[in-house]
Amino acid sequence: MILRELADAFGKFTKQRNTDDIEVKGLEIDSRSVKPGDLFFCISGFTVDGHLFAEDAINSGAVAIVAEKELDVSVPVIVVRSTTKALALAANVFYDNPTSKLQLFGVTGTNGKTTVTYLLNEIFNHYQKKTGLIGTIQMKIGEKTFDVKNTTPDALFLQKNFRKMVDNQVNVAFMEVSSHALDLGRTHGCEFDIAIFTNLSQDHLDYHKNMEDYLHAKSLLFSQLGSGINREYPKFAVINEDDPVSQYLIKSTAQQVVTYGINSKKANVTATDIILDANGSRFTINVNGDKWHVASKLMGRFSIYNMLAATTAAFCAGVPINVIKSALEKTEGVRGRFEPVDGGQPFGVIVDYAHTPDSLENVLTTVRSFVKGKVYVVVGCGGDRDRTKRPLMAKIAVDQADLAIFTSDNPRSEDPNQIINDMVEGIDKENYQVILNRKEAITKSIQLAKNEDVVLIAGKGHETYQIIGEDTFEFDDKQVALEAIQARKN
Numbered sequence: 001m002i003l004r005e006l007a008d009a010f011g012k013f014t015k016q017r018n019t020d021d022i023e024v025k026g027l028e029i030d031s032r033s034v035k036p037g038d039l040f041f042c043i044s045g046f047t048v049d050g051h052l053f054a055e056d057a058i059n060s061g062a063v064a065i066v067a068e069k070e071l072d073v074s075v076p077v078i079v080v081r082s083t084t085k086a087l088a089l090a091a092n093v094f095y096d097n098p099t100s101k102l103q104l105f106g107v108t109g110t111n112g113k114t115t116v117t118y119l120l121n122e123i124f125n126h127y128q129k130k131t132g133l134i135g136t137i138q139m140k141i142g143e144k145t146f147d148v149k150n151t152t153p154d155a156l157f158l159q160k161n162f163r164k165m166v167d168n169q170v171n172v173a174f175m176e177v178s179s180h181a182l183d184l185g186r187t188h189g190c191e192f193d194i195a196i197f198t199n200l201s202q203d204h205l206d207y208h209k210n211m212e213d214y215l216h217a218k219s220l221l222f223s224q225l226g227s228g229i230n231r232e233y234p235k236f237a238v239i240n241e242d243d244p245v246s247q248y249l250i251k252s253t254a255q256q257v258v259t260y261g262i263n264s265k266k267a268n269v270t271a272t273d274i275i276l277d278a279n280g281s282r283f284t285i286n287v288n289g290d291k292w293h294v295a296s297k298l299m300g301r302f303s304i305y306n307m308l309a310a311t312t313a314a315f316c317a318g319v320p321i322n323v324i325k326s327a328l329e330k331t332e333g334v335r336g337r338f339e340p341v342d343g344g345q346p347f348g349v350i351v352d353y354a355h356t357p358d359s360l361e362n363v364l365t366t367v368r369s370f371v372k373g374k375v376y377v378v379v380g381c382g383g384d385r386d387r388t389k390r391p392l393m394a395k396i397a398v399d400q401a402d403l404a405i406f407t408s409d410n411p412r413s414e415d416p417n418q419i420i421n422d423m424v425e426g427i428d429k430e431n432y433q434v435i436l437n438r439k440e441a442i443t444k445s446i447q448l449a450k451n452e453d454v455v456l457i458a459g460k461g462h463e464t465y466q467i468i469g470e471d472t473f474e475f476d477d478k479q480v481a482l483e484a485i486q487a488r489k490n
């Protein structure tokens with residue numbers, strides 16, 4: 001593509017040297033991946049300033065640079081106010097606006113995004129559609145899976161892969177839209193057709209100034225809904241009416257709103273006759289005066305919310321309710337989300353991704369509601385993340401469990417001892433132990449458990465690694481638990 005054709009996407013810019021007729025073969029944001037003919041975008045990162053790598057990019061063959069300031073380099077430079085935004089808009093043009101050729105579902109909210117995208121994926125696969133998915137665990141294009149670094153990756157990754165989806169005959173895709181991504185403009189240029197809100201509770205206050213700021217970031221998915229050119233698919237905002245911020249989000253969108261809920265009588269799609277037990281959940285979905293009974297293996301009230309969110313969105317997209325019902329009844333749930341570990345032991349072991357106060361409260365309440373014996377929880381808090389959630393999570397753990405074992409999650413650059421200190425500060429109960437080493441903590445909980453008890457291993461869910469300092473080690477809660485169960489038998 002000729003650079004002139006991309007330039008319109010940049011908005012306001014100035015040029016250092018004539019850039020018009022330069023042939024651009026690809027776009028790149030990482031100097032280490034630049035190939036000859038690429039246009040390199042200097043991103044001012046959180047860790048380093050991408051402008052420092054312009055020379056490296058040129059040495060690897062970059063034909064021009066997009067930067068936020070003039071640079072003394074040998075190739076033309078386009079100077080824009082925000083390279084992140086320019087990247088998003090340019091990637092959209094370069095890959096020929098792929099999301100306008102897809103029916104795109106975006107799911108935002110503090111908890112439940114991964115689960116709702118997976119449920120939607122299963123519903124649409126059940127409906128015989130070839131689908132795409134991008135989120136915390138992985139990216140899927142049809143049956144193929146790919147690794148992702150972020151829940152919502154950068155704009156270049158997104159547009160490149162939406163193009164891949166379109167080229168592979170995928171015409172419906174589901175993605176998690178994190179508040180970071182909305183705030184940083186990673187999704188600029190994505191044309192969402194159905195925007196879904198799960199819930200809002202405390203997280204990420206390391207990044208967002210306060211809860212209002214966090215909510216505002218989430219609301220961008222709804223205020224930007226339908227602002228693109230894709231008119232092929234109807235636009236819907238699907239909102240959890242039971243959440244206290246629902247009215248704020250309803251007001252942020254100009255598109256049609258369809259709500260779901262359990263408590264609110266006003267919600268368009270509701271769940272009634274709810275029965276929750278150790279085998280899963282049974283409930284009636286009510287849509288437009290019609291009723292369907294669902295028996296699902298997914299446990300807990302929070303799972304009903306996730307199923308309602310997916311049902312409402314799929315229903316808006318025209319999927320017949322019998323297809324939705326049958327997909328919900330078939331689903332085994334998502335890896336690392338309230339996932340039972342079965343090593344033949346006479347007590348329950350559950351691996352779950354709860355890493356926020358609200359999610360921990362939800363899963364522990366669910367465990368409590370069916371356990372006959374004691375509840376053990378093994379939990380830590382991530383380093384380089386919201387510190388203020390640490391004491392809240394620890395309090396929930398000691399309030400809800402018989403014994404909490406506080407351990408390391410991904411300490412990252414922080415001192416693991418300090419993370420635990422932050423957690424236990426203010427706790428006046430004694431039903432906890434600190435075992436920093438996560439393997440030892442899990443093993444201890446499994447040694448302690450007796451018949452009818454439940455061990456909940458929280459925080460890392462599907463993750464198969466642990467980040468300590470700069471190093472990433474192999475670590476899989478489920479595997480470690482199975483080994484401990486085996487060791488106990490020997």
Ligand SMILES: CC(=O)N[C@H]1[C@@H](OP(=O)(O)OP(=O)(O)OC[C@H]2O[C@@H](n3ccc(=O)[nH]c3=O)[C@H](O)[C@@H]2O)O[C@H](CO)[C@@H](O)[C@@H]1O[C@H](C)C(=O)N[C@@H](C)C(=O)N[C@H](CCC(=O)O)C(=O)O
Nearest residue numbers: 029030031043045046047048050053150151152154178180
């Ligand atoms: C804080 C944050 O969001 N960081 C993201 C950011 O990294 P960064 O700003 O640190 O990048 P950097 O290392 O400073 O580099 C700046 C630029 O220089 C370039 N560079 C760097 C080195 C070099 O040799 N050459 C070079 O060109 C880099 O490619 C980059 O373009 O840009 C990267 C590329 O897009 C992201 O992968 C990275 O996410 C990190 C891994 C992260 O942990 N982010 C979290 C906070 C996050 O975004 N989480 C949300 C929400 C999760 C949820 O709740 O579900 C998410 O969507 O994942």
Ligand SMILES: Nc1ncnc2c1ncn2[C@@H]1O[C@H](COP(=O)(O)OP(=O)(O)OP(=O)(O)O)[C@@H](O)[C@H]1O
Nearest residue numbers: 110111112113114115136302337352353354359362
């Ligand atoms: N609707 C919900 N309400 C409250 N908690 C939930 C809900 N759904 C899931 N959870 C809890 O949150 C955890 C994470 O769920 P999930 O991965 O679906 O959320 P997410 O929003 O994708 O999280 P992340 O922000 O890490 O991407 C689950 O393991 C469970 O403990």
Ligand SMILES: N[C@H](CCC[C@H](N)C(=O)O)C(=O)O
Nearest residue numbers: 355381382385409410459460
């Ligand atoms: N998407 C979340 C995941 C947290 C998972 C937890 N295991 C941790 O590392 O804190 C985050 O990046 O904040």
Ligand SMILES: [Mg+2]
Nearest residue numbers: 113114136151
């Ligand atoms: Mg997720």
